[in-house]
Each structure stands twice: as C-alpha cells, then as structure tokens.
Amino acid sequence: MSTSSTVDRAFASALYETGETALDAGASLLASDPAADAELARRGHEFVAGAWRRGWQPADVVRIVRRELDDVHVLLVAALIRGQAPGDGPRGRRWNAQLAEVPDDAPPRTDRFSHATAVLELYRLLLRLPTLEALDEAPGQASGGAGTGSRMLTRIRALLAKAEATGFPEEAEALSAKAQELMARHSVDEALLAARAPSPDAPGACRIGVEPPYEQAKAVLLDAVAGANHCRAVWNEPLGFSTVVGFETDLEAVELLYTSLLMQATTALTKAEAALGVPRARGRAGGRKRTKTFRQSFLAAYAHRIGTRLAAAAETQVTDDLLPVLASREVAVTGRLDRMFPETTTTRLRGVRDAAGWTEGAQAADRAQVRHRPPLR
Structure with a gap:
C-alpha cells in the first residue's frame, strides 16, 4: 500500500466522516504506517496554503487553533506554518512579523496513535476554516x-x-x-x-x-x-x-x-x-x-x-x-x-x-x- 493511499484512507475516515469511531480509525491507519509521515506533513502544508488562499494569515490560524483546540495543536500548526513558508511567495511586512511570532517549540514526543489523532484533529479544523475578507497585503511590502x-x-x-x-x-x-x-x-x-x-x-x-x-x-x-x-x-x-x-x-x-x-x-x-x-x-x-x-x-x-x-x-x-x-x-x-x-x-x-x-x-x-x-x- 502506498503512503499516499494510507493518508487518503485515513482522511476519508477522519476528515470527511463524523461517526464516533471515525477519528480513531484514521489515527490507527496512520500510526501503523510510519512511511506515511512525510506525506501526512506535505498534506498539512497544503492545508495551510489553502487557508492562506481563503484569506487567513499566520496569526489568525494560530489564534483559532488556540481557541478551538489545545496547546499541542498550536505547536503542530506552528510547525506546519514554518515548514510551508519557504515555498510561499513574497508577503508583506505584517505577514512577516506574524511569521516571526509563530511559536518555535517542538511538539511534545508521544506515541504514534496520540500524535496521529492530534494531527487529524488539527487538519479537521484547517479543512473547515471559512473564507475571510481578503486583506490584500501586496507582495514586496516587506522592505x-x-x-x-x-x-x-x-x-x-x-x-x-x-x-x-x-x-x-x-x-x-x-x-x-x-x-x-x-x-x-x-x-x-x-x-x-x-x-x-x-x-x-x-x-x-x-x-x-x-x-x-x-x-x-x-x-x-x-x-x-x-x-x-x-x-x-x-x-x-x-x-x-x-x-x-x-x-x-x-x-x-x-x-x-x-x-x-x-x-x-x-x-x-x-x-x-x-x-x-x-x-x-x-x-x-x-x-x-x-x-x-x-x-x-x-x-x-x-x-x-x-x-x-x-x-x-x-x-x-x-x-x-x-x-x-x-x-x-x-x-x-x-x-x-x-x-x-x-x-x-x-x-x-x-x-x-x-x-x-x-x-x-x-x-x-x-x-x-x-x-x-x-x-x-
């Protein structure tokens, strides 16, 4: 089974279904396949980039995650934001200031199932973020x-x-x-x-x-x-x-x-x-x-x-x-x-x-x- 297939199956269960066991089923799939970790992180970067396209900014995402979830999720999304930034286009001064304030602590070490559960809970939230009014910060304002x-x-x-x-x-x-x-x-x-x-x-x-x-x-x-x-x-x-x-x-x-x-x-x-x-x-x-x-x-x-x-x-x-x-x-x-x-x-x-x-x-x-x-x- 390919790593992409593992992640797709986990997402189909945990992100798009609402049953009581859906999250556990998805986390179990990810926990049993360490080779899927890189693909899981890549998908997380895509979710973050999708939030940017819907008008969200780094401080907004960190704030909503802190508001809706727990500290571990804040550290997970902070790592995703930092990891996605090098592939992003030039942004304005405010955006760069927000990136500098993103927490840089590593998420706590835990067992694979608990880690996968937290990741899927975070991705559920990122997937459902509504579209915000565009702030239209023009590229190149950083200087x-x-x-x-x-x-x-x-x-x-x-x-x-x-x-x-x-x-x-x-x-x-x-x-x-x-x-x-x-x-x-x-x-x-x-x-x-x-x-x-x-x-x-x-x-x-x-x-x-x-x-x-x-x-x-x-x-x-x-x-x-x-x-x-x-x-x-x-x-x-x-x-x-x-x-x-x-x-x-x-x-x-x-x-x-x-x-x-x-x-x-x-x-x-x-x-x-x-x-x-x-x-x-x-x-x-x-x-x-x-x-x-x-x-x-x-x-x-x-x-x-x-x-x-x-x-x-x-x-x-x-x-x-x-x-x-x-x-x-x-x-x-x-x-x-x-x-x-x-x-x-x-x-x-x-x-x-x-x-x-x-x-x-x-x-x-x-x-x-x-x-x-x-x-x-």
Missing part, C-alpha cells in the same frame, strides 16, 4: 517601514513593554505617557507629510484578536481606539477578532494604543476588585456570578468612557489646513470598508448590571493615559 516610522514604533513598543513589566505604578504611568506622546508625534508627522505631499498609498487592513472573556467590551474598546485614529473596525465574534481598516501608520497606532489601554484596564480591574472586596465565592456560584457581572460592567464602562475621551481629543487635534487630507482619507477608508463588508450589523452590550463595576470602570478610564496630540502648525 517598507524601515525608516523613521519603524524606529519610532520600535521605541513605542519598548516603552509599553517596560510599562507592563514594572511593578511600580508611577513608573508604568510615566512610561505609558511617554509612549503615547511619541505615538501622537508620529501620527502628526505622518499627517503633515501627507498634507504636503499626498501619499499614493491606499487604505489597508489588519486583524486584531479580541480574546475572551468579556470580548464584547473589548471589541467596543477597540472600535473606539480605531475611530479616534481615523480607522474603522468590524468585529467577527465567532472567530474572535476585529478587522481594522485604515492607513498603515494609523493601523499601527491602533494596535499599540489598544494593547496599552487593555493592559491598563486589566491592572485597574484587579486593583478595583481588591479595594472593593468583590467576592469570588458566595456559595461558590454566587461569588462567581458577582465577579463576572462586576468585570463585565467595569470593562463596558471603561470602553465607553475611553471612547468619549478619545472622541473629544480627536476634535481638538486637527487644524484647518489638515482637514482636506483627513477628509479624503476618511472617504478612502469608508470605501474600502464597504467593499470588504457590504453587510454589517450592530450589537448592544450585554451583562452590564453592576453599578459598582460601571463606576470603577469609568473612573479607571479617566485615569488611563491618553494624551492629546499637540495642535498642528
């Missing part, structure tokens, strides 16, 4: 961003990383403030450049993970950050991410500011729970319910208040001479969004019932470091 903007964003990321790592609140606040000051300066520099010599670049798009729990409030926060930075966000709740549409510099600002604000929110939430003594066990279920409603309300208020602050700041950031270029960019961003998402719906925040959580969340948002951009001259 872009090597100039001043890239160096500035590297400094901003380093400052935010230090803010997250320090155990001293005053130092974290100072580092966050400095990072956001640099972010504002970087955005202003790009806007002035566009005003003086309009860029031929079209709006792009990226996906940002919106992880559970309390993902609805997090999606609202991301939407607020996107809007304040001349971008638009569309949340895909089932797949756990938002697609943000905008010009490249603004997209990077959204990623950085959202990450920073989410970090600040998490820190503030932990402190608020400790200060108020939010119960974690009141007859077990009661304590868990209070904790959940407090956190939902806290993060919902935080997102709402941050949105209000950012919107107010945006109104004072732009002088008359910059309005035309921002207006033309807004038209371009809206057009791109409408082409990618011709049908969208709105949703309302759920589970906002804890008054103390709402109050604490709003106060935390007022304390969050969100610097106004200096006026343009």
Whole structure:
C-alpha cells in the first residue's frame, strides 16, 4: 500500500466522516504506517496554503487553533506554518512579523496513535476554516517601514513593554505617557507629510484578536481606539477578532494604543476588585456570578468612557489646513470598508448590571493615559 493511499484512507475516515469511531480509525491507519509521515506533513502544508488562499494569515490560524483546540495543536500548526513558508511567495511586512511570532517549540514526543489523532484533529479544523475578507497585503511590502516610522514604533513598543513589566505604578504611568506622546508625534508627522505631499498609498487592513472573556467590551474598546485614529473596525465574534481598516501608520497606532489601554484596564480591574472586596465565592456560584457581572460592567464602562475621551481629543487635534487630507482619507477608508463588508450589523452590550463595576470602570478610564496630540502648525 502506498503512503499516499494510507493518508487518503485515513482522511476519508477522519476528515470527511463524523461517526464516533471515525477519528480513531484514521489515527490507527496512520500510526501503523510510519512511511506515511512525510506525506501526512506535505498534506498539512497544503492545508495551510489553502487557508492562506481563503484569506487567513499566520496569526489568525494560530489564534483559532488556540481557541478551538489545545496547546499541542498550536505547536503542530506552528510547525506546519514554518515548514510551508519557504515555498510561499513574497508577503508583506505584517505577514512577516506574524511569521516571526509563530511559536518555535517542538511538539511534545508521544506515541504514534496520540500524535496521529492530534494531527487529524488539527487538519479537521484547517479543512473547515471559512473564507475571510481578503486583506490584500501586496507582495514586496516587506522592505517598507524601515525608516523613521519603524524606529519610532520600535521605541513605542519598548516603552509599553517596560510599562507592563514594572511593578511600580508611577513608573508604568510615566512610561505609558511617554509612549503615547511619541505615538501622537508620529501620527502628526505622518499627517503633515501627507498634507504636503499626498501619499499614493491606499487604505489597508489588519486583524486584531479580541480574546475572551468579556470580548464584547473589548471589541467596543477597540472600535473606539480605531475611530479616534481615523480607522474603522468590524468585529467577527465567532472567530474572535476585529478587522481594522485604515492607513498603515494609523493601523499601527491602533494596535499599540489598544494593547496599552487593555493592559491598563486589566491592572485597574484587579486593583478595583481588591479595594472593593468583590467576592469570588458566595456559595461558590454566587461569588462567581458577582465577579463576572462586576468585570463585565467595569470593562463596558471603561470602553465607553475611553471612547468619549478619545472622541473629544480627536476634535481638538486637527487644524484647518489638515482637514482636506483627513477628509479624503476618511472617504478612502469608508470605501474600502464597504467593499470588504457590504453587510454589517450592530450589537448592544450585554451583562452590564453592576453599578459598582460601571463606576470603577469609568473612573479607571479617566485615569488611563491618553494624551492629546499637540495642535498642528
């Protein structure tokens, strides 16, 4: 029996049938034929390439595997992504950055049957991935961003990383403030450049993970950050991410500011729970319910208040001479969004019932470091 035949039979059983024994039958076939391992890996590379053709990117695939399966599957898909990359065509800067962040740990050693079972579970998921909206990252963009903007964003990321790592609140606040000051300066520099010599670049798009729990409030926060930075966000709740549409510099600002604000929110939430003594066990279920409603309300208020602050700041950031270029960019961003998402719906925040959580969340948002951009001259 050829190795291809073994893999085909295993796939026919495990990937295309849904019976209780289908997966075990396929794994048994693969476990009994070590010569089929190379063909099995080659098919895995094909599944990954198929995901790319359906609009998925490396971070998207790793995120959905982590969301739906286990750590071993994440390591397996990471190995497939790395193995498939040399045969792929040139990709953009964001794609290459995602490849660099793919885990490089080897999957744990185990018996052949368990390994084959995990591989087939992973391939089942990859085979069923839906088609996503194309982000259209043009080949050859990898060399872009090597100039001043890239160096500035590297400094901003380093400052935010230090803010997250320090155990001293005053130092974290100072580092966050400095990072956001640099972010504002970087955005202003790009806007002035566009005003003086309009860029031929079209709006792009990226996906940002919106992880559970309390993902609805997090999606609202991301939407607020996107809007304040001349971008638009569309949340895909089932797949756990938002697609943000905008010009490249603004997209990077959204990623950085959202990450920073989410970090600040998490820190503030932990402190608020400790200060108020939010119960974690009141007859077990009661304590868990209070904790959940407090956190939902806290993060919902935080997102709402941050949105209000950012919107107010945006109104004072732009002088008359910059309005035309921002207006033309807004038209371009809206057009791109409408082409990618011709049908969208709105949703309302759920589970906002804890008054103390709402109050604490709003106060935390007022304390969050969100610097106004200096006026343009």
